[in-house]
Amino acid sequence: MRTAIASLLAIFAGFGTTFKYFFVKKPTIQYPSVKKQHAPRFHGLHELRRYDDGKERCIGCELCQIACPANAITVIGAENTPEDRRSPGERYAARYEIDELRCIFCGLCEEACPTDAIVLTPRFEMADYRRGSFIFAKDRLLVPADAGVGAAPDERPNGIPSDLGRVTEQKSTVSIVDGYSATWRGEVLKTDRKGLAG
Amino acid sequence: MNAAPLWLVVVIKSAILLFVVITTFAYAMLAERKVMAWMQMRPGPNRVGPWGMLQPAADAAKMMFKEDLTPKTADVLVYRIAPFISLATAMGAYAIIPFSESAAGVWSIGDVNAGILFIFALTSIGVYGISLAGWASGSKFPLLGGIRATAQMISYELSMTMSVVGVLILAGTTSLVGIVHAQNRLWFVIPQLVGFAIYVTTAVAETNRAPFDLVEAETELVGGFHTEYSGLRFGLFFIAEYLNMITVSCIGTLLFLGGWNAPFGLTVIPGIVWFLIKVGLFLFLYIWLRTTLPRFRYDRLMAFGWKILLPVATVNVLATAALVAVLPQ
DSSP states (O other), X not given: OHHHHHHHHHHHHHHHHHHHHHHSOOOOOOXXXXXOOOOTTOOOSEEEOBOTTSOXXXXXXXXXXXXXXXXXXXXXXXXXXXXXXXXXXXXXXEEEEEETTXXXXXXXXXXXXXXXXXXXXXXXXXXXXXXXXXXXXXXXXXXXXXXXXXXXXXXXXXXXXXXXXXXXXXXXXXXXXXXXXXXXXXXXXXHTGGGXXX | XXXXXXXXXXXXXXXXXXXXXXXXXXXXXXXXXXXXXXXTTOOOSOSXXXXXXXXXXXXXXXXXXXXXXXXXXXXXXXXXXXXXXXXXXXXXXXXXXXXXXXXXXXXXXXXXXXXXXXXXXXXXXXXXXXXXXXXXXXXXHHHHHHXXXXXXXXXXXXXXXXXXXXXXXXXXXXXXXXXXXXXXXXXXTTTXXXXXXXXXXXXXXHTTOTTSXXXXXXXXXXXXXXXXXOHHHHHHHHHHHHHXXXXXXHHHHHHHSOTTOOGGGOTTSOHHHHHHHHHHHHHHHHHHHHHHOOOOOHHHHHHIIIIIIHHHHHHHHHHHHHHHXXXXX
């Protein structure tokens, strides 16, 4: 009898609990319209920074490629020539590709880089429909010439960059199959799909 | 104004009622999802329209465009008819439910003098919809769900009817309008508190709602009796379930909560509003129950129905009858 009464009271206590939570403020973040504040040094999509004069920081040394535990980075360096100086050093990255599906966002590339060229930004919205489009080449990694130089993790004021969401809108203009000649991405994927699991 | 022919009056009344009831169903469904979400610290549906208000319309459109599947092993005719049995019986009850009363008369399609019996008869037929659906699907989970439906609804119907008998003794009539009139001074929930508690419990079981939803029991039976149903046919079962829920809420209001009688002499507010408020409270209780209590085990459900509810209901009837016989007035 006593246990029966106790369990009956327990049921009413349960009603009280659910009724209390009816009024509790909901912790849900309305994601696409409201974005979560990340930690300032959140590891998201990579970015290749520039110097103040617009030159690329990357010197094509391939240390990030060696450091990468997931083999996600491919760097092919080339010599700078007096007519075409892309970086202050002798060499620059002719091709710089990161397979964001392989990447584990550990940040070892960031640590390995002698010129602070590669950094991980807080951007994380990279969803797309094809595997091939997750191979980010220089056209999407390098800070556009008119968009400043990019910020090192320590310089970021908070977790949300003002252009969050830009990543998915921007489509590649570089053929990821045959180098960095400007090609419309859709065509590349259509003609060279064999090599891409997309 | 010349008196309109009776059939025209009935058709117009039915059309209005159908519209109101279907709208109520749609928003009862939304309200359930919202309330459950809030109790589980979620915001609930809020993508379709402001505050998710167009969610029922979106759901209806989805249901209509889904493929209507019939399993190869199904008994096709019965399989196709079963949802309509469920829905027709669920809707039939609204023909005689009085919603309010004005100088012009009672707000109902038909005032049957054996109203409560008619409703119990209809809800009993409603079992056929579910058990036939389970049997005709030709697959094991629906069959188990159908068997459970038959056993559960028959055993809880007994206690439910018993719990109502106390009210009938006090009111001295089986007409729903008469029962409401008998509660002008005192709502039957006070003298019939035990009957009310039993009614609420059995009503939840009768409509196969959590925590008595063993007929569907997702964790054990996939979807129970409607496992094989899809698209609009599933939608019909869904509508029937909610209509039954609203029906038993209406009946509970009429029998125990004084129908459209205003509490504390607040007759400024029209009776229909009071009726709707009371039905709304009932529906909220339903949703609250579903969020709070886990599903019963099947044998405990049967034991609870036969060993506790039925004896208590019987004693309640006897005690009420004895008191009415002994006390003057």
